[in-house]
Amino acid sequence: MTAPSSAPFGAKVIDGKASAAALRQRIAAATEQLKSGHGITPGLATVLVGNDPASEVYVRNKGKTAEALGFRSFHYAMAAESSEAEVLARVAALNHDPAVHGILVQLPLPSQIREAAVLELLDPRKDVDALTATNAGLLVSGRADLVSCTPAGMMLLLKEYAGDIAGMNALVIGRSLLFGKPAAQLLLAANATVTMAHSKTRDLPDLARRADILVAAIGRPLFVKGDWVKPGATVIDVGINRIDAGGGKTRIVGDVDYDSARERAGAITPVPGGVGAMTIACLMRNTLIAASLQAGLQLPAL
Numbered sequence: 001m002t003a004p005s006s007a008p009f010g011a012k013v014i015d016g017k018a019s020a021a022a023l024r025q026r027i028a029a030a031t032e033q034l035k036s037g038h039g040i041t042p043g044l045a046t047v048l049v050g051n052d053p054a055s056e057v058y059v060r061n062k063g064k065t066a067e068a069l070g071f072r073s074f075h076y077a078m079a080a081e082s083s084e085a086e087v088l089a090r091v092a093a094l095n096h097d098p099a100v101h102g103i104l105v106q107l108p109l110p111s112q113i114r115e116a117a118v119l120e121l122l123d124p125r126k127d128v129d130a131l132t133a134t135n136a137g138l139l140v141s142g143r144a145d146l147v148s149c150t151p152a153g154m155m156l157l158l159k160e161y162a163g164d165i166a167g168m169n170a171l172v173i174g175r176s177l178l179f180g181k182p183a184a185q186l187l188l189a190a191n192a193t194v195t196m197a198h199s200k201t202r203d204l205p206d207l208a209r210r211a212d213i214l215v216a217a218i219g220r221p222l223f224v225k226g227d228w229v230k231p232g233a234t235v236i237d238v239g240i241n242r243i244d245a246g247g248g249k250t251r252i253v254g255d256v257d258y259d260s261a262r263e264r265a266g267a268i269t270p271v272p273g274g275v276g277a278m279t280i281a282c283l284m285r286n287t288l289i290a291a292s293l294q295a296g297l298q299l300p301a302l
């Protein structure tokens with residue numbers, strides 16, 4: 001267990017950066033073994049359609065991290081006006097490329113390309129974002145090898161900082177396919193008693209006050225107030241919101257009002273540097289898992 005640092009008011013600050021760095025080290029070591037023992041180099045392909053600056057940064061960071069861990073990284077930049085057929089042809093080619101074990105199509109896609117059509121075609125064994133219906137279904141069945149990256153990162157942090165969560169009340173606010181739904185499934189699989197909340201939920205503060213684990217993935221800055229937090233609860237803040245910081249500047253905040261929440265929480269993720277820091281490392285973990293499975297090897301212990 002990592003020795004947690006303390007916030008001024010007592011909550012442990014969950015250090016996602018440190019946990020992600022430790023995970024990357026384990027991945028690099030397992031990658032070395034895969035190469036030397038089996039001659040396999042994990043390959044991650046990223047596909048970016050258009051030139052949204054934030055997406056370009058995300059994709060570049062993914063490629064850099066892959067290379068730093070000893071993976072092969074392949075990047076396909078496609079024009080914003082690419083047709084759906086062109087994007088599908090790229091995905092089909094990557095599905096069949098034996099050097100590529102993981103495929104990441106950066107979302108959102110331009111409006112002329114249906115995300116559902118892309119996910120339908122994507123080989124579930126290479127679906128390292130775990131967004132295909134096959135991987136979502138396997139997660140519900142308790143048989144998933146590839147799990148959505150940010151929820152997987154959340155579970156690693158909970159394991160490190162909260163230990164055994166069996167029997168705890170967990171509230172997940174937000175029901176996206178990318179985070180809320182897989183997060184709830186993983187918490188359930190870890191034997192938490194899980195409640196899911198969304199924009200139609202009544203009495204959200206009351207529900208939150210009963211949660212031993214409070215997870216916010218809403219996309220609304222500082223939405224969850226400190227007095228919603230059960231004393232001693234573990235708070236996982238998934239939100240990434242850019243707000244005006246005055247003087248023409250902006251800053252990133254989460255969905256939780258961190259300053260008031262940390263006065264009551266037992267442990268809390270900061271934004272940035274909390275659960276978000278785990279996402280890319282978990283993408284690399286998925287790529288390594290995918291490479292091992294495609295070679296018929298046992299899953300590395302990560």
Ligand SMILES: NC(=O)c1ccc[n+]([C@@H]2O[C@H](COP(=O)([O-])OP(=O)(O)OC[C@H]3O[C@@H](n4cnc5c(N)ncnc54)[C@H](OP(=O)(O)O)[C@@H]3O)[C@@H](O)[C@H]2O)c1
Nearest residue numbers: 150174175176179198199200217218219238239240276279
């Ligand atoms: N790498 C990362 O760290 C990472 C990964 C994923 C997401 N995120 C961040 O997490 C946030 C959520 O993203 P997402 O993609 O998971 O979700 P999303 O698709 O943006 O959906 C937001 C969810 O919040 C719910 N919601 C909205 N207003 C609400 C309210 N007033 N009370 C209760 N629930 C409310 C919505 O309910 P309805 O379903 O009823 O509309 C919906 O389920 C964003 O800030 C995103 O940037 C970060």
